[in-house]
Amino acid sequence: MELRKELPEIFEEFAEARRNGFMLAKDLKEKNVPMVGTFCTYMPQELPLAMGAAVVSLCATSDETIGEAEKDLPRNLCPLIKSSYGFGKTDKCPYFYFSDIVVGETTCDGKKKMYEYMGEYKDVHVMQLPNTQIGQDSFNLWKNEIIKLKDILEEKFDTKITEDHIKSAINLKNRERTALKNFYALGKLDPPAITGGDILKVLYGSTFKFDREQSIKEVEALTQKITEEYNEGKVLERKPRILITGCPIGGVTEKVVKAIEDNGANVVFFENCMGAKAIEDLVSEEKEDVYEALAEKYLSIGCSCMTPNDNRIKMLDRAIDEYKVDGVVDVILQACHTYAIETLNIKRFVNGSKDIPYMSIETDYSTSDIGQLNTRMAAFVEMI
Ligand code: BJ8
Structure with a gap:
């Protein structure tokens, strides 16, 4: 290895x-x-x-x-x-x-x-x-x-x-979701195959690829290449495994992922909207009524704007087990009331039902809190 x-x-x-x-x-x-x-x-x-x-x-x-x-x-x-x-x-x-x-x-x-x-x-x-x-x-x-x-x-x-036309589009989006799901499922590997920063690059980047067939092929090829290299023994060092949940991240808020990974942990799963929340569930291709199939998939998204928001807990429950998660970081954008209020519920679930450490951080689009993020993440990783 x-x-x-x-x-x-x-x-x-x-x-x-x-x-x-x-x-x-x-x-x-x-x-x-x-x-x-x-x-x-x-x-x-x-x-x-x-x-x-x-x-x-x-x-x-x-x-x-x-x-x-x-x-x-x-x-x-x-x-x-x-x-x-x-x-x-x-x-x-x-x-x-x-x-x-x-x-x-x-x-x-x-x-x-x-x-x-x-x-x-x-x-x-x-x-x-x-x-x-x-x-x-x-x-x-x-x-x-x-x-x-x-x-x-x-x-x-x-x-x-x-x-x-809608049925064809459902099929296309389902294939795209499946390719991305298979890609981020590399996060299940232990020791990991890739960093959380790289998982995020692909999830974020794929939203700006207009040729979706081509993008599906690229993601599939990438997953295959990494899997082959992993099977040949190319792995990353095993570190505490972190799940990120909360508000959408990408761009400047990648600073959170960097702070986690610079301070001794690996991000293995993104539950938020740049990740599994948008991708995990497919649209049914069996249903005759395409509008019903679309309504079913989209309405079940586990966003904090919903009350109650049980689907977020269900996704976390599954992912924490499947990705062997050691700790959860809940990212709250400043003044996002719904996600901020929901932190109590998520903390209770993560600390209680799953019995692993939880931390919520509030951040914004500036870079002024990077020092503070590093200090907090180092302390969090150390207690895992
Ligand atoms: S499905 S997470 S993309 S609403 S962070 S703007 S909630 S105050 S982004 Fe979101 Fe759709 Fe939900 Fe996803 Fe408001 Fe909060 Fe700002 Fe937010």
Whole structure:
């Protein structure tokens, strides 16, 4: 067995995918391919894909435009919301600029109120997401909202989205999810095959690949290559195994992953929206009613905007066992009330039912807390 020193260059390619995608997005626009921007995992991507549109995640991950956003929005607001609004307002995000329509949802209060202002400079459609996953009324509401989104896309782009098109898009997204699931399942290996930082690069980068068939092939090839090398004995050093949960991370908030891994642990699983929350469950391809199949998958996403949010606990329960997790880090973006309030529930579950250490950290899009993050992570890893 030899300790792995070099990682495949393709990780860097995935890390650069967001930037490399700018030119691709421009090319698509020149070819008149519609572009649909999204801010949330609840958005059923299958619908825009079914009409041949490109779908792009617009959640901003740096503090570059927060100052501009704070001219319109309160300072004491989640950085994800302020930064996303700021990139839209200043036209500094090419993906936002090229998006013909932005689809939002009534998730947290901050986001849904921000969309009212965003609608002043962009075509924004907000889907009415129920606050609970319980009961037929919630299900019907979400199913109807999905059908309404289809109608809105058809009208805006003067096209017809057939059920056969949606079925093909469901199949494509399921294959994409399966490829990514198989990739992040490498995190189950003990000792690990790759770092959490590299898992995140692939998960984040894959959201900016517009040729989805090609992206599936790349992820499958990467998984195969790492598995083969692992079987030949190339492994990473065994360290305490960490699961990350909470608010979405990526971009500047990768500082949390770095702080964990620089201080003696490996991140083996990402439960949050850049990871399993968005990917783990497939859409049923058996159901005749495609809208029902979509509603079932998307409404079951375990976000803290739901009350109660049992599906987050169910996912954590499974992942902690399957990934042999030694400790859980809950990442809360500043002023995110729903995730902040839910920390108590997650702590009780992790410390109580699973009997492993838990830590919640609150952070923002600045780099000023890196020293503090390092100190806290070093102490956390030491107590595992
Ligand atoms: S499904 S996690 S992407 S809502 S961090 S903006 S909740 S104040 S991002 Fe999210 Fe959809 Fe849920 Fe996922 Fe509000 Fe909290 Fe900010 Fe958040």
